[in-house]
Amino acid sequence: MCSGWPPPSGAGGLTYLMKVKMILPSLDEAKSPYWRPIKYSLFPPLGLATLAGYFSDSDEVELQDQHVEKLNLLDTPDLVCIQVYVTNAYRAYAIADDYRRRGVYVAMGGLHVTSLPDEAAQHADTILLGPGEEAFPRFVEDFRNGHPLKRYIARWRSIENIPPVRRDLIKRSKYFVPNSLVVSRGCPHHCDFCYKDAFYGEGKSFYTTRVDAALEEINGLPGRHLYFLDDHLLGSRKFAEQLFDGMKGMNRVFQCAATVQSILEGDLIEKACEAGLRSVFVGFETFSPENLRASNKCQNLQRNYSEAVRRLHSLGIMINGSFVFGLDNDDKDVFRRTVDWGIENAITTSTYHILTPYPGTRQFRRMEEEGRILTYDWSKYDTRTVVYKTRGLTAAQLKEGYDWAYREFYSWSNIFRACTHDQTLQQRLSHLLYTGGWKKFEPVWGFLVRTGALNRTLPLLEQLLSHTR
Ligand code: B12
Numbered sequence: 001m002c003s004g005w006p007p008p009s010g011a012g013g014l015t016y017l018m019k020v021k022m023i024l025p026s027l028d029e030a031k032s033p034y035w036r037p038i039k040y041s042l043f044p045p046l047g048l049a050t051l052a053g054y055f056s057d058s059d060e061v062e063l064q065d066q067h068v069e070k071l072n073l074l075d076t077p078d079l080v081c082i083q084v085y086v087t088n089a090y091r092a093y094a095i096a097d098d099y100r101r102r103g104v105y106v107a108m109g110g111l112h113v114t115s116l117p118d119e120a121a122q123h124a125d126t127i128l129l130g131p132g133e134e135a136f137p138r139f140v141e142d143f144r145n146g147h148p149l150k151r152y153i154a155r156w157r158s159i160e161n162i163p164p165v166r167r168d169l170i171k172r173s174k175y176f177v178p179n180s181l182v183v184s185r186g187c188p189h190h191c192d193f194c195y196k197d198a199f200y201g202e203g204k205s206f207y208t209t210r211v212d213a214a215l216e217e218i219n220g221l222p223g224r225h226l227y228f229l230d231d232h233l234l235g236s237r238k239f240a241e242q243l244f245d246g247m248k249g250m251n252r253v254f255q256c257a258a259t260v261q262s263i264l265e266g267d268l269i270e271k272a273c274e275a276g277l278r279s280v281f282v283g284f285e286t287f288s289p290e291n292l293r294a295s296n297k298c299q300n301l302q303r304n305y306s307e308a309v310r311r312l313h314s315l316g317i318m319i320n321g322s323f324v325f326g327l328d329n330d331d332k333d334v335f336r337r338t339v340d341w342g343i344e345n346a347i348t349t350s351t352y353h354i355l356t357p358y359p360g361t362r363q364f365r366r367m368e369e370e371g372r373i374l375t376y377d378w379s380k381y382d383t384r385t386v387v388y389k390t391r392g393l394t395a396a397q398l399k400e401g402y403d404w405a406y407r408e409f410y411s412w413s414n415i416f417r418a419c420t421h422d423q424t425l426q427q428r429l430s431h432l433l434y435t436g437g438w439k440k441f442e443p444v445w446g447f448l449v450r451t452g453a454l455n456r457t458l459p460l461l462e463q464l465l466s467h468t469r
């Protein structure tokens with residue numbers, strides 16, 4: 001494979017200004033019937049926009065996201081940077097191969113590159129492992145000076161004092177939720193199936209930005225709505241308390257993710273609510289203590305899920321519950337049990353996943369040792385395909401049960417039933433609009449995405465979230 005180094009003109013001097021293209025390829029199944037334009041037009045590529053902050057003002061940087069736009073792949077920038085997740089890996093590799101064939105230098109990073117560096121290295125001139133905040137600027141400097149390495153590994157981890165996210169590169173109008181942000185990295189827990197330990201390895205795997213920097217970033221975002229993409233926004237009590245105190249009076253409404261434990265303990269969730277929290281993603285995952293223990297998801301053990309839900313409802317916070325099917329102690333009743341519980345507890349939206357052993361995780365290693373991995377085709381690691389030898393259920397039961405759970409939970413009759421379990425009329429109405437709007441009007445979303453009008457509907461979401469209590 002021909003590598004694009006050195007770049008054609010002027011490289012090797014500090015004054016060299018670069019043309020850079022940053023790409024987030026879309027997942028392989030973009031053309032499949034599962035492709036939901038709204039789901040993939042939710043959030044802009046924050047990771048790349050963060051790394052773009054390390055280029056100089058006079059470098060020409062372009063950010064393209066294949067989820068929302070057609071990529072221009074005929075250009076010849078000095079440097080192409082590609083972000084690789086498990087499901088977009090093949091597409092990322094094909095794009096990289098094509099650029100390299102034409103002599104363009106390609107750097108790749110992200111979760112999948114970190115999990116499988118040797119695989120990714122076959123398609124890149126440079127790979128970067130782990131979070132980019134230390135290694136990426138080092139690479140950019142080396143590249144500018146004419147001697148980039150083949151591989152960079154983050155030496156330290158911190159997001160304090162990093163340059164501002166290059167939001168000017170984000171095509172805001174193409175996203176439903178352009179105000180997404182992350183004020184921490186990682187999570188304090190260590191679930192076996194999670195990407196987290198695979199990505200952060202032995203080093204620090206949970207850290208936050210400075211509270212004043214987070215508040216400054218929030219202040220700079222237009223409109224009212226925010227979506228924190230942090231794995232666990234309530235993961236550090238001290239940080240979260242100060243953040244929520246600072247957000248009080250900002251008149252924001254926001255969504256984030258948190259654990260059952262953090263919702264039940266202390267009064268952090270009340271503080272989040274006062275700061276504007278109106279909808280939370282909660283990883284319930286499974287009701288089985290054996291499954292929790294086997295997955296090292298100990299923070300959920302002996303927690304009363306229904307109590308956590310009651311607490312959220314009493315604060316007027318909507319709930320997106322996340323559930324995994326296919327853990328070894330699941331039986332064929334798991335689907336019915338999980339769906340019924342969601343309806344009876346007035347869960348607003350449920351996200352179901354078929355257990356997926358991401359490469360690099362402890363779960364993947366264990367399954368590989370046991371000879372249970374059925375395919376190494378990463379495009380199938382999309383959490384809706386069975387890629388391993390199941391135990392308590394057959395693969396067919398698992399797939400059928402998963403499809404059934406989605407159909408059943410989101411049937412109109414069950415959406416109405418779930419709303420009747422809400423505490424107030426206001427909550428019932430918000431629940432109905434939110435769940436119905438998210439899952440039942442696909443053609444409308446498709447139309448809004450196609451006509452570029454998606455972002456104009458954000459005020460409706462803001463209104464809805466403002467009236468959940
Ligand atoms: C937002 C999000 C989405 C969004 C959009 C993604 C986007 N626009 O970036 C949507 C809803 C589309 C989505 C969909 C899916 N997602 Co998703 N998603 C996320 C989420 C919650 C946040 C991503 C984010 O913005 N992080 C914050 C930024 C700052 O971090 P970052 O992107 O990782 O970037 C840093 C580093 O990775 C590195 N880096 C990144 N890119 C590059 C490139 C270079 C060149 C370099 C040097 C470094 C580098 O430096 C950056 C700064 O530190 C993550 C969870 C997470 N915590 O990451 C899951 C996550 C990435 N998703 C995941 C999955 C599995 C999916 C789905 C398959 C799930 C499904 N059933 O639908 C789909 C398919 C996605 C696809 N395109 O292939 C997994 C990926 C597992 C893996 N090993 O790859 C994650 C980790 C969730 C999880 N816990 O399992 N997702």
Ligand code: SF4
Nearest residue numbers: 187189190191194231
């Ligand atoms: S609590 Fe969530 S983010 Fe944290 S390790 Fe477990 S699955 Fe991952």
